[in-house]
Amino acid sequence: MQKRKRLPGWLKMQRASGETYSMVKHIVVDNHLQTICTSGNCPNIGECWNKGTATFMILGDICTRACKFCATKTGRPLPPDQNEPERLADSIKTMRLKHCVITSVDRDDLSDGGASFWANTIKRIKEVNPSTTMETLIPDFDGNTESIQMIIDAGPEVISHNVETVKRLTPVIRSKAKYDRSLDVLRYISGKGKTAKSGFMLGLGESEAEIIQTIGDIYLSGCKILTIGQYLQPGSEYMEAVEFIPPEKFEEYRVIALGLGFSYVESSPLVRSSFHAENHVKAQ
Numbered sequence: 001m002q003k004r005k006r007l008p009g010w011l012k013m014q015r016a017s018g019e020t021y022s023m024v025k026h027i028v029v030d031n032h033l034q035t036i037c038t039s040g041n042c043p044n045i046g047e048c049w050n051k052g053t054a055t056f057m058i059l060g061d062i063c064t065r066a067c068k069f070c071a072t073k074t075g076r077p078l079p080p081d082q083n084e085p086e087r088l089a090d091s092i093k094t095m096r097l098k099h100c101v102i103t104s105v106d107r108d109d110l111s112d113g114g115a116s117f118w119a120n121t122i123k124r125i126k127e128v129n130p131s132t133t134m135e136t137l138i139p140d141f142d143g144n145t146e147s148i149q150m151i152i153d154a155g156p157e158v159i160s161h162n163v164e165t166v167k168r169l170t171p172v173i174r175s176k177a178k179y180d181r182s183l184d185v186l187r188y189i190s191g192k193g194k195t196a197k198s199g200f201m202l203g204l205g206e207s208e209a210e211i212i213q214t215i216g217d218i219y220l221s222g223c224k225i226l227t228i229g230q231y232l233q234p235g236s237e238y239m240e241a242v243e244f245i246p247p248e249k250f251e252e253y254r255v256i257a258l259g260l261g262f263s264y265v266e267s268s269p270l271v272r273s274s275f276h277a278e279n280h281v282k283a284q
């Protein structure tokens with residue numbers, strides 16, 4: 001069992017309260033929706049929900065994988081809820097979202113990894129909310145390009161898939177996923193002309209050289225958008241945060257990534273994959 005380190009001042013979070021925050025919370029609860037904001041204990045929930053932004057998690061709240069950094073429940077999931085696309089599409093309309101981010105748990109129990117359910121959800125959201133733009137933060141679908149193609153065909157503006165950490169630490173913290181396979185997923189997405197986005201966490205014991213290598217690998221996969229944030233240990237049973245990287249180092253990595261050619265880079269301690277996601281639609 002790992003004892004959590006005391007957080008430095010730059011990782012203190014905004015209190016989660018406010019009128020818009022309460023509205024988002026009610027819609028999420030009343031419509032039995034899942035968000036990665038709550039299941040992932042995201043530190044930005046106060047800021048994002050107060051701006052009326054949330055990242056919705058489809059295909060249930062139980063993941064078939066058990067990554068050591070992620071607080072989402074793991075186990076045997078329930079069958080997909082066929083009413084979820086409708087409820088989600090209607091909730092996005094009620095919230096009048098200009099941009100939405102959708103993600104899912106891993107569903108290795110389903111033959112297509114949940115891709116057809118994903119595609120139906122994207123299409124239904126677009127039908128009900130024709131002017132809402134969308135980012136889909138997808139799993140690796142075991143590298144199955146037919147599944148990835150279903151997401152591309154459904155037409156989200158941005159498709160993201162996170163490498164989460166440097167190559168050496170991937171087998172330590174990610175369950176089943178492979179660094180090179182994640183890069184292949186990104187290469188496939190960008191190769192089809194879609195805006196691809198990825199991100200990873202710092203503070204897990206990676207070296208500076210490994211960080212720069214990872215930025216380069218993601219860039220060469222064709223990604224236009226990059227997010228880099230500090231790993232925070234979600235509970236005592238998860239991987240310990242080895243160190244807290246100061247904001248100035250994040251800024252250095254941001255400058256390096258922009259210099260390489262990324263269109264958009266979010267790099268600071270509290271950045272999460274979906275943080276400020278509404279800006280990323282503009283990245284070309």
Ligand code: SF4
Pocket residue numbers: 036037040042043044045046048049053054055272273274275276
């Ligand atoms: S950064 Fe993403 S996961 Fe965190 S609260 Fe904002 S929308 Fe939710």
